[in-house]
Amino acid sequence: MSNLLDSAKDLWTLGRTQLMAVGLAESHTQVNHAMSVLLPTLLAAMAERSGDEQAMAAVQELMKTEAGSLDEIAQQLAAGGPAAAGSPAGKLTGLLFGGDEARLFKEVEAFSGLKPGHVTPMATMAAALVLRALSTHVKAEAGPKELASRLAKVGGGLSALLPYEVVQVLYGKREAA
Numbered sequence: 001m002s003n004l005l006d007s008a009k010d011l012w013t014l015g016r017t018q019l020m021a022v023g024l025a026e027s028h029t030q031v032n033h034a035m036s037v038l039l040p041t042l043l044a045a046m047a048e049r050s051g052d053e054q055a056m057a058a059v060q061e062l063m064k065t066e067a068g069s070l071d072e073i074a075q076q077l078a079a080g081g082p083a084a085a086g087s088p089a090g091k092l093t094g095l096l097f098g099g100d101e102a103r104l105f106k107e108v109e110a111f112s113g114l115k116p117g118h119v120t121p122m123a124t125m126a127a128a129l130v131l132r133a134l135s136t137h138v139k140a141e142a143g144p145k146e147l148a149s150r151l152a153k154v155g156g157g158l159s160a161l162l163p164y165e166v167v168q169v170l171y172g173k174r175e176a177a
Contacts (some may be wrong), residue, residue, distance in 0.1 A: 008039045008126075008132035016074045020125060023078020024118045034112035035164035036175060040164055043102070043151075044158035045096040046130070046171065050151040056144035058095055062088040063138070063147075066131040068091050072108035073128050076122035100169055107165040 012035055021031045032060040049055040073089070097104050105119040114122065138147050159167050 004133055004137055005040060005065070005158070006151075007136060008043070011070060011129045011132055012039070016070060016125070017136045019071065019074040020078045020122065023080075024121065026118060031122065034108055034114050034122045035125060037111055037162060037166060038119075038123050039108045039130065039162040040090070040158045041083070041108070041170065042096065042123075042126055042130045043154050044162065044170055047151045047154050047158065049096060050148040053144055053148070055095060056148045056151075059092065059134075059142055060138075060142075060147050061090050062095075063131050063135045066128060066135070070128060070132065071098055074125055075170055077125055081120075087124065087128070089124045089131060092127040092131060104166065104169045105152050107163065107169055109123050110165070111163045 017031055018027055020026075021028045024031070046059060049059075062113075095100060105123060108114070108123075109119045110115065112119070134147075134150075138150050145148075159171065162170070
């Protein structure tokens with residue numbers, strides 16, 4: 001678990017934190033709080049979907065198409081750029097959370113103290129970090145089954161890193177109880 005999560009966290013640099021904080025007019029602390037929830041949330045959601053071969057094929061395709069400098073992505077997102085919905089990272093959040101995306105983002109917003117609407121660019125940035133980290137851990141030519149296997153191993157302890165309300169959205173009452 002920690003290998004993949006640590007890789008994603010390592011990509012979340014002070015410079016990227018500052019870009020997002022200044023661009024969103026949020027404090028560094030709030031931006032970091034949001035990211036500290038979003039990274040394990042994305043990985044937990046991916047682990048939860050690891051049994052869905054179509055979802056894994058889609059994630060693998062997103063890994064291949066996510067391009068560009070992470071600093072440029074952060075800058076564009078912080079400036080309110082169009083990168084969110086149409087980017088591979090933006091597509092990942094839709095794939096993983098679907099109809100629960102707004103509810104989940106509201107919980108992250110409450111936990112982190114971010115202003116309404118600011119979790120969306122943060123989640124897109126987190127997705128870009130996770131896709132980049134995944135691409136360093138799973139070979140580009142690996143199939144969806146190898147990706148699923150890798151993600152299934154990650155899932156176990158991630159819910160312990162998340163606020164209770166986020167766990168409820170991700171897993172329903174099953175793990176939150």
